[in-house]
């Protein structure tokens with residue numbers, strides 16, 4: 001039966017696509033296209049067709065076949081004819097494309113498979129997943145898959161949100177998460193090598209014989225040009241939580257019964273990852289190359305996060321199982337290092353004692369270290385491969401590799417002379433992304449990361465990437481980071497040299513100096529919390545006086561929670577002439593509890609503000625959530641009554657001042673992530689729920705009235721809010737993961753009041 005596959009690269013004219021994906025697409029076409037298996041490619045992006053076509057044609061012009069690959073040369077023109085640009089911005093663009101794709105083949109004669117490769121920022125995953133799910137699941141499409149690139153979240157909680165969001169549209173088998181290190185040709189040989197040598201090697205791979213394992217990725221390049229992205233990740237999130245930890249699992253997990261079965265591999269990997277102890281803060285060292293801050297200053301407006309971004313990290317991982325207990329696994333990665341090299345190096349203990357014949361050149365004694373190295377990329381060997389100390393064992397090479405003599409210019413490879421090693425390289429050394437596309441098309445599952453694995457990997461690292469207790473990176477000199485040498489003792493890592501840490505005072509001054517005036521396209525006030533609260537109170541007074549002067553009345557809606565309490569105190573103590581007698585107090589939201597309950601927002605408002613002010617009681621508008629003990633019962637229509645009061649007293653529905661907060665999960669008012677109320681444009685007030693699948697437990701103003709306000713002030717205070725501030729700094733408008741992204745005054749002013757702790761993630 002004929003199978004046709006449509007591969008849609010969303011973000012198909014962006015960086016990753018330009019650098020790797022189109023080249024890999026051509027290789028895939030050359031290897032896998034035939035009359036019964038046809039493929040078309042689409043580059044989707046937000047620019048109009050004319051512009052997109054020009055860029056795509058330039059990209060396609062530049063991608064070439066290997067000189068001696070005749071078959072590829074022959075198919076290249078056809079590949080280009082089958083690659084198209086398409087504008088993908090709104091839901092209807094997906095609808096049009098997918099209608100066309102599904103109607104091209106007659107039902108029954110051809111099975112139509114579609115793959116959407118998300119080569120876009122992860123903040124856009126949700127909306128694109130929603131469009132694909134809604135518009136692209138046509139009857140005669142036999143399978144729909146989506147492909148995601150990292151970051152798979154920035155920490156455990158954001159990863160969980162990403163996984164849950166994607167799972168709400170696609171099943172596990174429809175989602176492929178790329179870790180290109182799993183597609184490297186030597187990585188692919190790790191389990192095969194262990195299997196071919198299982199009789200001799202497996203009995204050595206344990207705490208009796210292994211001294212330590214080093215998993216290293218050193219790079220010459222820095223991150224100039226992409227500091228904006230790198231400030232959000234740093235080296236731990238960028239490569240250690242994923243690439244290096246995956247390599248660790250491959251070398252140290254229990255051998256699967258069947259090394260070709262992806263389900264066996266996955267089972268053992270997961271089991272192993274769960275046995276790794278979470279990295280503790282004394283088991284990690286971080287560094288930053290000396291030009292980083294200068295580069296950051298040139299590229300981005302707000303460098304307050306840049307001070308904390310590690311471009312180097314070394315960490316100690318410990319495995320809690322009888323096989324590996326006590327063996328140090330040292331993971332290390334850095335930018336602007338002395339060399340480009342990535343490898344897994346297993347060093348064995350000196351456990352043999354020589355009595356006679358120890359000195360001859362053929363003697364295997366005294367040839368230390370004994371080691372097994374999987375050289376994943378570069379380094380001083382001619383090409384990536386497997387190195388085995390001759391004194392360790394004479395290896396049985398698996399089918400996919402061939403033995404070679406080492407012809408290295410270096411006289412020292414991993415501390416030994418080249419002649420001390422057996423050396424073999426993969427027969428097919430395809431670039432990682434060529435393998436990614438190949439494995440995607442041919443359904444090779446183990447190249448991709450399951451959602452369970454994403455979460456298990458975060459369990460190891462979540463602890464040490466928190467910005468709320470940051471470790472200050474040490475400064476190192478580019479290309480000669482000698483001052484980063486460290487010791488590993490009793491579970492601790494320590495630099496040998498006492499290295500210079502970024503100067504704290506300097507940081508304080510610089511971070512003040514670099515705070516921008518705007519946040520999410522609105523005014524930003526960023527000060528220490530007492531000053532911030534005082535400036536917010538002043539801002540409220542100014543708008544109250546203007547309202548009273550112009551209209552004789554001031555309507556203000558307060559949100560609940562703990563944050564407003566310090567504002568209430570400020571108003572009571574330092575603003576005695578606030579025009580309360582002309583003010584109406586409304587609630588932004590309320591919990592479904594009686595007003596006498598301390599959890600009630602009205603209770604807080606009353607106890608900390610109302611009882612100290614001379615406000616006429618008929619100007620106070622508590623949300624009615626309690627009708628004779630029935631809390632938020634839909635029959636009582638408390639939401640509609642509140643809406644009627646607003647309409648009666650504010651006919652144009654324009655509240656003068658709406659004070660909002662932001663929860664750690666991005667909620668605002670009582671509008672929680674993914675709430676259906678975010679899309680309710682017809683009502684002003686509604687019952688809502690704080691947890692999906694549970695009962696209505698809140699009442700809330702809706703966006704229709706919030707965004708209609710004359711002034712909206714969003715207050716964020718405390719270092720525990722730093723993570724959400726950080727996420728919001730890059731999140732797009734109307735991202736239902738973070739309801740606050742829906743807030744923006746239609747005609748009025750929106751201002752953010754963020755205190756320094758929340759901005760920086762630590763207290764100065």
Ligand SMILES: O=C1O[C@H](COP(=O)(O)O)[C@@H](O)[C@H](O)[C@H]1O
Nearest residue numbers: 180219221238239243342377432
């Ligand atoms: O995933 C990443 O990997 C690259 C290095 O990849 P390699 O295949 O050249 O070893 C790294 O530069 C980048 O920061 C990171 O996101």
